[in-house]
Amino acid sequence: MEVFAVEGLPEVQPGDDVARLVVEQTDLRDGDVVCIASTVVSKAAGRQADLDDYAPGEQARRIADAIGSVTGERKDPRFAQAVVEESEEILTEAPFVLAVTRFGHITVNAGIDRSNVPDADLLLLPEDPTVSAAQLRADIRERAGVDVAVIVTDTSGRPFRLGQRGVALGWAGIPAARDWRGEHDREGRELSATVQAVVDELAAAANLVTGEGAGGTPVAVVREFAFGDHDDSDALYREEDSDVVREALREWSL
Structure with a gap:
């Protein structure tokens, strides 16, 4: 797998065609995963x-x-x-x-x-990053004639750990997660709980090359990523009624 930043993108302005800007600066291929920072999506949308x-x-x-x-x-x-x-x-x-x-x-x-x-x-x-990802994917297909996946990314802190990492806010053309449940480990034990948040992991990989601060490289391409022969899931956010941390926070006060 290869991950590289798209160089040479201009400062995005309201109304800009982000897909066109990306296509003009890199030679995309079928199967690429284009990770686009939410900042440029928001700027183009006038947010x-x-x-x-x-x-x-x-x-x-x-x-x-x-x-x-x-x-x-x-x-x-x-x-x-x-x-x-x-x-x-x-x-x-x-x-x-x-x-x-x-x-x-x-x-x-x-x-x-x-x-x-x-x-x-x-x-x-962005108001709805998954809608934005789907639109960007369609626009890239129209302008470059290639079928890619798109992930709209952001950086976020982590409970219990220092530092920020890239996360997915919206995605299109790729499942959110690999579902390993029902598969087996090397000892033949059946996996019962493992669901791998693939779009978050790809967003974090993209953030390694796009970086923070004044780098001016808000788009990265992941090439030759293979999802593999696994079940998939589009669930990334916990259901409210099963989110025990959210419930605890509601009851907590400083």
């Missing part, structure tokens, strides 16, 4: 906002005050309001805001970014 666009409500002011009292640093209630508006549910309000996005991803500050946004204060996540 930028300014803090002055938000009028803080009672919940946002409470969040800002709670974080300030814990960290000693003032939290802008306008930013807190943006997080509230981009969230289906707020799981924790302090010492940081952990939010459930409208498409099921759980992350700090609803994934709102304040880095590499030259023309606005904030960059919001």
Whole structure:
């Protein structure tokens, strides 16, 4: 398997054709997995906002005050309001805001970014990354005549571990997971619980070559990845009624 960043992409602007930009900068092949950072998907879709666009409500002011009292640093209630508006549910309000996005991803500050946004204060996540991935896949097929998979990626922190890693927010043309249940290990024991989050692993591999900061390489291609002869699953986010961590967070307060 080969993973490489797509070099030479310009700064993406609202309305840009991301698929065309990618196709112009690399020779894609059938079976490639194109991993595209959510930042460029959001920029092309005009998902930028300014803090002055938000009028803080009672919940946002409470969040800002709670974080300030814990960290000693003032939290802008306008930013807190943006997080509230981009969230289906707020799981924790302090010492940081952990939010459930409208498409099921759980992350700090609803994934709102304040880095590499030259023309606005904030960059919001795509409204539906799986829809975006499907559209990008269709656009790439139309422009390059190749059948690829597309993963819309982001970086996210991890409970119990330091550091961030790449994760998949949306995907098309590839199952979310390899389902190993029913297969056997080397000793002949049947696997009963192993489901491998393939799209997250490919997103993390892509992040190794695209990097963070000012690199300007938000797209990576994974070539010669073989899913293998396994059952597959498109489930990546836990069902709410079986998510014991989410339930515990609802009952926890600082």
